[in-house]
Amino acid sequence: MRTYGDQLLYGIAKSYEISTDGLVYTFHLRDAFYCDGTPVRAQDFVYAIQRMLADENSTRPFMAYPIKNAAEVHKKELSEEYLGVRAIDDATLQFILENPTPYFLQLLALPTFSPIPSEKESSEIGKYSLSNGPFRLKEWKQNDSILLEKNPYYWDADKIQLDQVEIVISTDFNKLYQMFLDQKLDVMPVATTDVSPDMTPYIHYYFNGANDFIRLNMDGSCPLNNKNLRLALNYALNRNDYVDSLGSDDVTASARYVLPILPGAHKTFGEEYPLEAFPLNGDTQKARNYLKTALQELDLERAEDIQLELLVTDDYWSVTEAQIIEKQLEETLGIQIDILSVPYNTHMNLDTIHKFEMSLSGWIPEYADPATYLELWTSDSSYNCASYSSEEYDECFQTANRQMDPQSRMSLLAQAETILLEDAALIPLQIRQSALLKNPKLINFETYYINAEYEYIYADFTS
Known part of the structure; x- marks a missing residue:
């Protein structure tokens, strides 16, 4: 397929x-x-x-x-x-x-x-860069360019319009931008902040599949095994203000977990099962009520007695996100949030061994189905870094994947997502977009949020 x-x-x-x-x-x-x-x-x-x-x-x-x-x-x-x-x-x-x-x-x-x-032999496959797709490798200049040519043996070759595709490899944005202006590039990935207003007709946004959330460790090593505290955090966060503070068109505030543009039974999953588990503008009163109950259950007297560590990667973007979240939660709830920024590999390792309290995380779907998100949170999943455990969730997810009827299955997966968010197993934050500049004469060029972002198999140029 x-x-x-x-x-x-x-x-x-x-x-x-x-x-x-x-x-x-x-x-x-x-x-x-x-x-x-x-x-x-x-x-x-x-x-x-x-x-x-x-x-x-x-x-x-x-x-x-x-x-x-x-x-x-x-x-x-x-x-x-x-x-x-x-x-x-x-x-x-x-x-x-x-x-x-x-x-x-x-x-x-x-x-x-x-x-x-x-x-x-594997050496023979490598020598010829053997493939069976619409294009084959003609030339590869390391760290400079890759040239693909139309594969005459492709089974659907009559429908392939492009004779070749050249991929330019460079970290020099100004060079690539000038190539686009000179019509030497037809597609160029960009950050939205790098695009001047006069380039608006050429910019194309698309969801890249990434969603961001905060894992909340429920293994009992910190107060986050208390559901009311997790709910307090979720209601305390004003996701719209958070996204506005980031000042980027690349992110959209989200109060659900599963990427809504994934396919459902007949429409997208989000269209068939709309969900906003928490108000995007937050609810200060509700957050403080949940916190009050949590303090009683944790046998604590004051909000400031709760001190949580937020684990993030040490890049500028992640630290900026963490600082906005820290400020909101501290101002709304009066608790203390400490940011721990570490290199990416360290972050991944600490997640894997469950050595965190709150962890700024994300997921990109492996395949086009809601299960690619929901399977992470079953009790026996190796990706369940937050130690979430719910018999109701496990049963719902497992029952869904035994269904042959697509509508019944999707309904159960939507129910599983609701259970997960009602348990406040995570703090949903945002879904991310990517942007590219595209030659307006280029047609049938597609972007996708699974695996390969660019699909030029049936691309062509208009006159």
């Missing part, structure tokens, strides 16, 4: 069937070729997945875990012959899953599941 914009399309598959129990996916492959003319076979997909699970340096092996026995094969508890994927013949590929996985087709559109020719 592949994606284009927010559409899920056929890739090497020309058709598929799903068994009535949702456990068996059978794909029928079209006649397709790598860029050197070698046929793409079902065995290549099997080999690629086996390799992903066997390679110790693989970065996304868990993406294959919905496949039967994939986790055990990755952990070397079972040999690869037990993996639930097989080539029935050269043109028929079959997957057997552990459980029904309604977003499995979305997973298969990721590069993780791209085929690798099983009959070629």
